[in-house]
Amino acid sequence: MTVRNGGDLVVESLTALGATTVFGLPGQHALGAFDALRRSQLAYVGLRVENNAGFAADAFARVTGTAAPLLVSTGPGALMTLAALQESAAASAPVVAVGSQVPVAGLGGGRHGYLHELADQKASFRDVVKSVHPVRTASQIPSAIAAAWESALTAPFGPVWVEIPQDVLLGAVDVPPVTALEAAPRPLRPRPELIAEAAARLSAAERPAIVAGGGVIRSGGTAELLALAEKLAAPVATTFGGKGAFPWEHPLSLQSWLEDRHTTEFLADADVLLVVGSGLGELSSNYHTFRPRGRVIQIEADLGKLESNHPGLGIHSDAALALRALGEAVERRDDPAAPKAAAELLARVRDRLATQDLDTEQGVVAAVRQALPQDSPSFWDMTILAYWAWSAWPGPMHSAQGAGGLGYGFPAALGAAAADRGRPVLAVSGDGGAMYSIAELATARQYDLPVTWLIVDDGGYGILREYMTDAFGAATATELSRPDFVALAESFGVPAVRTTTERLAADLGAALASPGPSVVVLPAVLRMFAPTHLADGG
Structure with missing residues (x-):
């Protein structure tokens, strides 16, 4: 029998549960699991920031309707996923996050001097994820991952956290490979x-x-x-x-x-x-x-x-x-x-909208809709155009409106493209949100994912600019220096074009029809429609 380690049990368990793709980013304590990926049939998509890997897994889960594995390391790597997992929790996306831990000897809340050590790492996740599944021995790995998988896919769906110490992942296991695991979600029937x-x-x-x-x-x-x-x-x-x-x-x-x-x-x-x-x-x-x-x-x-x-x-x-x-x-x-x-x-x-001089904004929404194929998914960051799409987009869309964090659109679109490379995927960001995930242009190019990224460049945090101006008469900390997004994308080997509102439908359509990743930059200052709460009376 070939001697395997705890990392093999992780990837064998995920495979037995039906996983096909793993998202993540390696780190010292998680190397046993990442090395085991090399011996498995699982596809791996590695992003450049753990939070973005979490967003990619979130989108994979949304478009496939099944659980998406996320594999990260200890301490800083683990904590970097929290904003993404908060979005998955708010949006009920079934992400199975598997994180490493310091060696077993360093557990228990003390200060043992291990790199990345936290007094109680799993406590950081309890207020974010649906359930937490700590592992302390290799024999616990298959059952813990199966329990986490079942939890993630039992209504209401949600993200879960599995935590495995470094020495458990690296330690040899003299047991047969995991070939079958049962993790049947429990139906929630009405009375x-x-x-x-x-x-x-x-x-x-x-x-x-x-x-x-x-x-x-x-x-x-x-x-x-x-x-x-x-x-x-x-x-x-x-x-x-x-x-x-x-x-x-x-x-x-x-x-x-x-x-x-x-x-x-x-x-x-x-x-x-x-x-x-x-x-x-x-x-x-x-x-x-x-x-x-x-x-x-x-x-x-x-x-x-x-x-x-x-x-x-x-x-x-x-x-x-x-x-x-x-x-x-x-x-x-x-x-x-x-x-x-x-x-x-x-x-x-x-x-009511016709009285507000919003032809440009409605025209941009219509142009994006015209360019995007009917069966292609779209992923939207927290930007003014997304706020418009919430109300005006005529079909399914995915955004970060559950938790409201920036940086969702592009890495999420990469996760959706990894699930189905046969159709283009659209990502929409403002220039502020784009800077959260600009490093993932390297991921898009490395894996040749068919994602077109529309960046609406208005020179800052546009929606916050509107909020502050309306509330205080002036905006503070909203104006941003930003790069030449076209040149920056091209430096990653990603084709890019700067467009106008008049050419948007044609330029975006051409980008979506081209293979691999692309970027379309629209310099434009868009406005929201006026407040329309019942109390406003307007």
Whole structure:
């Protein structure tokens, strides 16, 4: 028998669970696991910063619907993943992060002088990830990784942390290779009495409406949502994380204009509002100005979000399972006025935007949509164009709006491209956010990933500039010196072009149609639409 080590147990366990690709960055204590990758069939995508590796794993998990392994080292390497894992937690992305630790002799909270040593490394992760799985012996590795995998993929999805000491990863193990592991996610089914009560309320409603969040997409419940909405004649608004859960141009679609007072008022006026797969947090509730006047029914897999913002009939369940049960239980409503009401609402939203001189901004969104193939995913950083896309983008999109950290768009797009190299992927950043992940141009080139990166260069942190100017009359610490992004990209061997708003659709389309990575730089100062909270009255 070939003598193997703990690192082999790690990669064998991941392979047995169905993993195909690992993201990460090596470090001293994790070398045993990285060396074992060389003896495995797992593909490895190495990024230049651990946080960016976490964003790449997050996106891989989102587009594949399965868990994505993230492999990093101890101390600084581990802690660098926290912002990415916070986004995965907020967005319910199933990332299985496997980090190393100092040798077993250095554990226990003392100060033993090991490089990268922390008194209690796993404590740093407990407030961020869904579950923590410490390992202390090689025999624990397969079961710990299987338990973490199951946790990550049990509704609500989320990131998990596995921690293995250096000497355990390096130590020889005289056991057969891991060939099979069981990690079956537990279905989260709705209680039948709650479904019966919810169905009765919805069947008797005169003005039902639905808010659909990201939980609908993660659960695979889009068909069930469509069937239920049509059976109830209930208009549907999708949250920013739930875009794509309901057809954008459907007669019952309210689209995603949740930061508009007309949409807020429409939903508040529903006599029965079904909220599914959303906690109605800050963005989904128009910054907590939403005040429902009717009865609320909430379907949510995350128990902590159930009725956390609005009281109602709470149903702790996977979204698809509850929607299917509701669809079978409700009575059909015929209400020809519902599509008309939805159309009138969208007309009011358009009329309101038309008074604000935002043709450039709406034209940029339209140009990006025109350039991007229909089946290509897009990943958006926290930038003004992404804020527009939350409301105006007509289909699925991925952004960092869960936790709101900068630097998400480009490394996330690389992770999605690693999952499927057969279609181009779009990343969108501002110049401020782009600097968080500029090193990953090397990753894009090294792995020849088909990602086109649109950088909107407005000379600073544009959204913060707007916020501060509106609040204080002037902006501080928002203006940035930045590189020539075209020259910088070309220095990495990545083709780049500087465009204009008039040429954007053509230049972006050409870049997306070209193989491998590319960069398109748009110098432009975009504006947000005016505040549209219900309290503003404007």
